[in-house]
Amino acid sequence: MFEVAVEHTFAAGHALRHYKGKCENVHGHNYKIRVIVRGEKLDSIGMLMDFVQLKKYLRDTCEPMDHVFLNELPPFDTLNPTAENMAIHIGQSMQALLANNPNPVEVAEVKVWETDIQSATYRPPAYVS
Numbered sequence: 470m471f472e473v474a475v476e477h478t479f480a481a482g483h484a485l486r487h488y489k490g491k492c493e494n495v496h497g498h499n500y501k502i503r504v505i506v507r508g509e510k511l512d513s514i515g516m517l518m519d520f521v522q523l524k525k526y527l528r529d530t531c532e533p534m535d536h537v538f539l540n541e542l543p544p545f546d547t548l549n550p551t552a553e554n555m556a557i558h559i560g561q562s563m564q565a566l567l568a569n570n571p572n573p574v575e576v577a578e579v580k581v582w583e584t585d586i587q588s589a590t591y592r593p594p595a596y597v598s
């Protein structure tokens with residue numbers, strides 16, 4: 470099993486619904502996202518997948534969330550914009566894009582940092598063998 474990882478950062482605002490505390494108020498984060506992709510086999514030139522392509526997929530996935538109020542952006546207009554829900558949303562979006570990769574790969578982990586000292590991680594079940 471091989472794994473490769475890329476990271477991306479963006480800034481966004483949110484307010485947690487059904488939460489009593491400071492985070493129910495509108496505030497922002499400089500989010501850091503790390504996606505780990507895994508697969509069994511390398512391609513003909515010895516790569517699991519091209520970092521350039523993987524970074525593009527993560528950038529494209531995060532672009533709609535950059536400098537917006539997340540609570541107004543689907544799916545977070547109904548889904549609470551917690552770090553956990555952002556992690557699964559990014560994981561599912563990335564998995565759909567990875568289906569285009571000629572070498573079979575899948576999302577192994579998505580980690581969303583809201584600050585340097587707090588993060589949430591989503592690990593999906595295996596999609597491919």
Ligand SMILES: [Zn+2]
Nearest residue numbers: 483492498583
């Ligand atoms: Zn927050």
